[in-house]
Amino acid sequence: MKHTLALALMAFSLDAATASPLNVEARQGAGSGAGPYAPGTYKTDSSLQSHTIYYPTKTPANNEKLPVLIWGNGGCSNVGTSNSALLQNIASYGFLAVAEGAPSGGGTSNSASMKAAVDWVTKTAGTGAYANVDASKIMAAGFSCGGTEAMDNVWDSRVDTIGVISSGLLSNYTAASQWRKPVLFVLGGSSDIAYQNGERDFKNLAAGVPSWKGNINVGHGGTLNNANGGTFGKAILNWLLWTFKNDTTAASYFTSGYKADNWQVETHDLDQLKPF
């Protein structure tokens, strides 16, 4: 059963990754996103060749720093543009996002390659082109198999919060009871193959761990391939804006704003969340 689910998480997203190469090419260079620093775009850096780096093309004023999202793709794919609509939009709000895999990368990623992105951020933040990157604010998140990488990196003291998107633990089943960081769960409803796992992990959270879990009945694939990552993308962006930029409008999405988007929500000690 466990093996079957792992294979399913893998297979599903390889489909998703190959479904929209034309869209990805069209966006390349031009960038996209709806934030104040749009367009968000992406590049590679010779110091981190196996990842894709998303950044805002307009520089935030007043020395505002860029918090960081480290992103794992579905299928643990190493195609760094698998979720480029989502990540360009997040970048356009004043974040650096590092996705696993080069833009046209191949093969698969794992928890260690996600950690390599955290290592790179902590080494390069504050230097050169990354002078305004804030390595003290790091979220690790991912879709499906990528979400399992984020959960594996929750133990890393440099990671402040994690995002579990259409995902849940595939081993070490009770580990969520040991997590001590805010957790965002974004799930695709009861037809999502990861639904039971995500629900279980949410239920296992210890007292005092702030968490928001939202389901919409869209299935495992969610809405990440929609413009700006769709409704899933909206929840991920608002979580980043709340936890790392102390944005009160974004915070209110998790107490009331979500209702307009038809999420089915459960929260866990969410009132204890303190922005970083």
Ligand SMILES: *[C@@H]1O[C@H](CO)[C@@H](O)[C@H](O)[C@H]1NC(C)=O
């Ligand atoms: C499994 O969970 C425990 C906490 O319950 C944690 O200390 C350990 O690092 C986890 N192992 C892996 C491989 O994630």
Ligand SMILES: *[C@@H]1O[C@H](CO)[C@@H](O)[C@H](O)[C@H]1NC(C)=O
């Ligand atoms: C967040 O904003 C509130 C007021 O809106 C303020 O009291 C609090 O200190 C801020 N937190 C951080 C970490 O900046």
